[in-house]
Amino acid sequence: MTVQFLSAAIKVHPKKMSKSSDAVYRTIRESILSGEFAPGTRLKEAELVELCGCSRTPVREALRILAAEDYLTIIPNQGAEVKTWSSDEIDDLFQLRALLEGHAAAQAASRISLSQLETIQKANTLMSEILIQPALLDANIEEFLRLNQIIHNTIWEAAGSERLILMLTRLIEQAVVVKTARQFSRARLTQSHHHHIEIYAALKSGSPSWAEAITRSHIYAAKEALSTIATVKNRDDSLR
Amino acid sequence: MTVQFLSAAIKVHPKKMSKSSDAVYRTIRESILSGEFAPGTRLKEAELVELCGCSRTPVREALRILAAEDYLTIIPNQGAEVKTWSSDEIDDLFQLRALLEGHAAAQAASRISLSQLETIQKANTLMSEILIQPALLDANIEEFLRLNQIIHNTIWEAAGSERLILMLTRLIEQAVVVKTARQFSRARLTQSHHHHIEIYAALKSGSPSWAEAITRSHIYAAKEALSTIATVKNRDDSLR
DNA sequence: CATCCGAATATTGTATACAATGACTGGGCG
DNA sequence: CGCCCAGTCATTGTATACAATATTCGGATG
Structure with missing residues (x-):
């Protein structure tokens, strides 16, 4: 049996940022939610650039937003870490x-x-x-x-x-x-x-x-x- | 009579971002809270650059964060507006x-x-x-x-x-x-x-x-x- | 005269280059 | 042997240049 009604009811984040920036944001966010980036993981901009295939500018914007939303902790001059929860x-x-x-x-x-x-x-x-x-x-x-x-x-x-x-x-x-x-x-x-x-x-x-x-x-x-x-x-x- | 006890109790945002970016963030935020930037005001990056005396990069980061915190609305490719409340x-x-x-x-x-x-x-x-x-x-x-x-x-x-x-x-x-x-x-x-x-x-x-x-x-x-x-x-x- | 089209302009988005700061390593000194 | 310091490397922060997208304004056309 396959159950596939009610497919419309889940509203994903309707956020819109400009193409590239938005893609990066979603990519990183997904990786955090799926556990691929475990809590405590240090996220280096260079790695994310490689992963997302764009320059550091949109990566940095995405990181700032994710930090504002409390998915990450950013320490100035030291980079971003996936937030850990006690x-x-x-x-x-x-x-x-x-x-x-x-x-x-x-x-x-x-x-x-x-x-x-x-x-x-x-x-x-x-x-x-x-x-x-x-x-x-x-x-x-x-x-x-x-x-x-x-x-x-x-x-x-x-x-x-x-x-x-x-x-x-x-x-x-x-x-x-x-x-x-x-x-x-x-x-x-x-x-x-x-x-x-x-x-x-x-x-x-x-x-x-x-x-x-x-x-x-x-x-x-x-x-x-x-x-x-x-x-x-x-x-x-x-x-x- | 002057009343000046209890001066320590108010904790301002202890946010830390790197020097310049943080200053821009605070400046814009203050301007919004004080009403200087009224709801609905369009904020152009060029103006903010002039106001804050640094380049567009930190300005843009501050804008993104303020948008994530719901002080602003950013429409892609169209810039930022101070949020209005019905x-x-x-x-x-x-x-x-x-x-x-x-x-x-x-x-x-x-x-x-x-x-x-x-x-x-x-x-x-x-x-x-x-x-x-x-x-x-x-x-x-x-x-x-x-x-x-x-x-x-x-x-x-x-x-x-x-x-x-x-x-x-x-x-x-x-x-x-x-x-x-x-x-x-x-x-x-x-x-x-x-x-x-x-x-x-x-x-x-x-x-x-x-x-x-x-x-x-x-x-x-x-x-x-x-x-x-x-x-x-x-x-x-x-x-x- | 209104409307639609398009070029010029203004503004935002992205990439890159450079500056500044922090981490790391190796050698000198106690 | 351990500690400290300096120099180097890695990484983040900022400025600028370029690209893409919106807006504006003028002119052509119905």
């Missing part, structure tokens, strides 16, 4: 994410449109199909993550605040969530799915408080799951 | 500010140190001295605003989240608040002062809910006061 900072990120996503859900509960509700419901249905069989899940992890993103993005849209979307996007991209979500257990993904169903119910019933409460739970549970993975992983590492 | 967007800003400052106050209530409490109390005392006499107030508006900033910054510090501070800083700088705060009525400033006193009480008693509630009120009231000024001002303008 566990305290990640806690902080999740705390704020719970606050902001909760707020978004509350706002969405009063404003969401029928078609947006439908989008979420459809995503939920597809998710449950994927979750039914272990084999299907393994083959469709990426699809599962995409559906997750669609659900959240739709809620943000419904909340109707551009700025809120911006803040949330950055919070989430910077937290290492995406990179590690593929390791979540089936049980964890099922829990997440159940949250989504309840969030849908809360939105449909137009109850801001309910939507906010369950959304916050959803985030806190995700944080817990993530820290569990991190712990296990570190334990593995230390055994080698 | 009333809807400003409403949105205040909504988010209430959420985040409320959260900060709640966090601060459980974590604030004695010396931080003392700082707030001292600022409150100085504020009330300024408010006692109309003449004093007129002469010390700037000082009043500085004390206000000290109180809020101290609470943010106490909340203990760097990222929260960053978000709030940008939200507030971008809202036109500072530019128009000088026009607030004495009654309005007194109300604000009373809020500060109650916030202090809530923090001292270690009550997160109380601190959050009164802080949110504080922001909503500020928003209301601001929109009143804007309305009156527009009415004046239309009479000319």
Whole structure:
């Protein structure tokens, strides 16, 4: 079975910079998000020039912007490093994410449109199909993550605040969530799915408080799951 | 009477870029915040070069960063404009500010140190001295605003989240608040002062809910006061 | 007279050259 | 042997030159 509906709902950064500069920005950003440039990696302009095939000028502009967006740390006269996140900072990120996503859900509960509700419901249905069989899940992890993103993005849209979307996007991209979500257990993904169903119910019933409460739970549970993975992983590492 | 205690509490952006670039960044940013570069103003690189006395390279870097921080809008191949804010967007800003400052106050209530409490109390005392006499107030508006900033910054510090501070800083700088705060009525400033006193009480008693509630009120009231000024001002303008 | 086209001009985008700063290495000295 | 200093190399910061793209303005045409 192939699952390929709802393809339009994810809005990528509509940023526009001039051709070359934009390409460099995207390239570096992707490399950071995918983990190819690990946290702490020193990025030398010369290497990036080689990678992107243009001169240092657009590379430098991209680096400055990425630093302003907190993907990088730039030390004057010493260059750029991919930002590292302490566990305290990640806690902080999740705390704020719970606050902001909760707020978004509350706002969405009063404003969401029928078609947006439908989008979420459809995503939920597809998710449950994927979750039914272990084999299907393994083959469709990426699809599962995409559906997750669609659900959240739709809620943000419904909340109707551009700025809120911006803040949330950055919070989430910077937290290492995406990179590690593929390791979540089936049980964890099922829990997440159940949250989504309840969030849908809360939105449909137009109850801001309910939507906010369950959304916050959803985030806190995700944080817990993530820290569990991190712990296990570190334990593995230390055994080698 | 001169009021000049508490001078250390305001932390300016500790940003570091290389000498020239940093200077340009600060210059342009200041010009925007002070209103010298009004919203909608087109900023040509050539002019900024002349203003800052360096070449286009650092100017361009500063512009890109300011755009990433949402002070400017850059249209590719067409240059930079100082960002304009619709009333809807400003409403949105205040909504988010209430959420985040409320959260900060709640966090601060459980974590604030004695010396931080003392700082707030001292600022409150100085504020009330300024408010006692109309003449004093007129002469010390700037000082009043500085004390206000000290109180809020101290609470943010106490909340203990760097990222929260960053978000709030940008939200507030971008809202036109500072530019128009000088026009607030004495009654309005007194109300604000009373809020500060109650916030202090809530923090001292270690009550997160109380601190959050009164802080949110504080922001909503500020928003209301601001929109009143804007309305009156527009009415004046239309009479000319 | 209005409109459309195009050349001239202004402005931004990119590449390169040069300057300045920091890191690294090797030799001299205690 | 270790430390320090100086000189060299690597890397980033700035200025300038050139390319690409937008804007403006004048003239031709309906």
